[in-house]
Amino acid sequence: MSRSPEPETLIDLAQDKIAVIDERGRFRYLSAATEELLGFDPDELVGRNAFDLVHPDDVDRVRAAFESIVADGTRSDSPVEYRYATADGDWVWFRTLVFPPAETGIDGYALSSRDITLEVESRRRLETIASTSPDVLWMFSADWTELLFVNGAVEPVFGIDPDALDRRPRRFLESVHPDDRPAVERAMERLSAGESTNLDYRVGSPDGPTSWVRVPGRPVTEGGEVVAVTGFARDVTDEYRRERQLTVMDNLLRHTIRNDMNIVDGTAERIADRVRDAAGPSASSASPTLDGSDSSASESVDSEADFAELAADVIEHAETVRRVADDLLTTAEKQRGVIDLLRQHEPPQPLRVAPLVESAVADAVGDPGDSPVGVSVSCPDGARAFTHPELDYAIAELIENAIEHAEATPTVEIEVTVPADRVEIAVRDNGPPIPPAERDPITDRWRMDDLRHTDGMGLWLVYWIADRSGGDLRFDTGVDGNEVTISVPDADRDPASTTADGRPSAVSGGGSAAEPDGGGAASAAGLDGVAADRDAVSETGPDRGAASETATDGEAAADPPPGSTDG
Secondary structure (H helix, E strand, C coil), X not given: CCCCCCHHHHHHXXXXXXXXXXXXXEEEEECCHHHHHHCCCHHHHCCCEHHHHECCCCHHHHHHHXXXXXXXCCCCXXXXXXXXXXXXXXXXXXXXXXXXXXXXXCCCEEEEEEECHHHHHHHHHHHHHHHHCCCEEEEEECCCCCEEEECCCHHHHHCXXXXXXXXXXXXXXXXXXCCCHHHHHHHHHHHHCCCCEEEXXXXXXXXXXXXXXXXXXXXEEECCEEEEEEEEEEXXXXXXXXXXXXXXXXXXXXXXXXXXXXXXXXXXXXXXHHHHHHHHHHHHCCCCCCCCCCHHHHHCCCXXXXXXXXXXXXXXHHHHHHHHHHHHHHHHHHHHHHHHHHHCCCCCEEEEHHHHHHHHHHHHHCCCCCCCCEEEEECCCCCEEEXXXXXXXXXXXXXXXXXXXXXXXXXXXXXXXXXXXXXXXXXXXXXXXXXXXXXXXXXXXXXXXXXXXXXXXXXXXXXXXXXXXXCEEEEEEECCXXXXXXXEEECCCCCCCCCCCCCCXXXXXXXXXXXXXXXXXXXXXXXXXXXXXXXXXXXXXXXXCCCEECCCCCCCCCCCCCCCCCC
């Protein structure tokens, strides 16, 4: 090559737009890329004010940035991003660096502008996905001291404002259930060390409602060094709830019904053996029956005393069969009610509480004036709950449970209160304390397994009705009796509020779903979640008392015992 190319020739070959403007913003020079990027001939724009073509929403910000460089005389380290008009009336996104005369020796301010339209559109699509995603998308610095990104889902899932988390990045740990916090902190350490993690843990306090989140995390490395950690948190409460339901139903079939049927089978065998022994040798030629239709068995009884003893034994065993069979029928009816409840997709709705309590008392004891059971009710007339329509069934179950287990004349007190944004229905009785084996699985005190399990469906039915209503169930037991409290959302609370686990809030006034008893209206999404894929979860269950960590990259998943926090 005989000589070097002219600098202007090289500039015209560049894909970035190069321009020079004076201190008032008028174009003095534009490179050839101007026509390709904007559709304007470069000479057409010379002398025109550069800010005239900046988008109206961006012009003040861009002008202020330029004036700051003019006043300071030094280049800003941060480029300016803005929209710029094209000849056909469209807009293109530019990222521009401004170089003052002191750095270039040029009589004017040099602008290097790159077309970032595709980058901005891609970023906007990602921002839209992040803003509408129910999952919490997050990125922290490797040492967890700086929040690099989080979307708005962090507020409904963790109850933390994004700005508050930005000011104090580790604040999310305060939302983690105390029993699970050590496992979360260990997972954070592993991420910072460059190891991928996958953890399920609870969000909430020991005394309030909790939700479950699944949090896969990945380290971000550059040159073999961890520079950030990223991942997402997904609310999997419905998945845990569904598994818990299946666990209870499995427990019922494997233990309660099987054990009761063993009693029926064994008792029936004892009846047959007792009658066969009393019948003597004639039993080989005749098979006695329980209704006494086999005359040969009756004839084999030698004495009136033997017959009376035989009759007493048969009656006793038959009563055992009748009692257990009756219990099985009751259990089957409750099981059918539970299955019907779980199959329903009807969302909660605003309902007046007083009629529900009245209906529950009538179902449980009939007319309180004619019943030997002492029942008292205290309920504000205006109380309205945002609840599943089967709430009266749950209240009636608690009343019946109190009557059935009372050791003296049963007394039942029902008190409805409306603290804060909740409606609480407390059912108090004078019966013996509800056994821990019946209430602990419901309150997550321990996990059901082959050795520890519950026998009945009644309290589970009450729990699921409260749970499907966005509420919870509390127990207070003592020597003087029990207090079981169903807590559900108040239908007349602030429409903007949400329940502790992020469920849809109640609204009052004229909505689209009319209240059956003539009250207000509400709208809410159905609460019946479809169970998610659990292939990644290792032995986790809703009754589990601690966070559970799943296998990643071929690693064996940890399975801590109930109550531990080993990830």
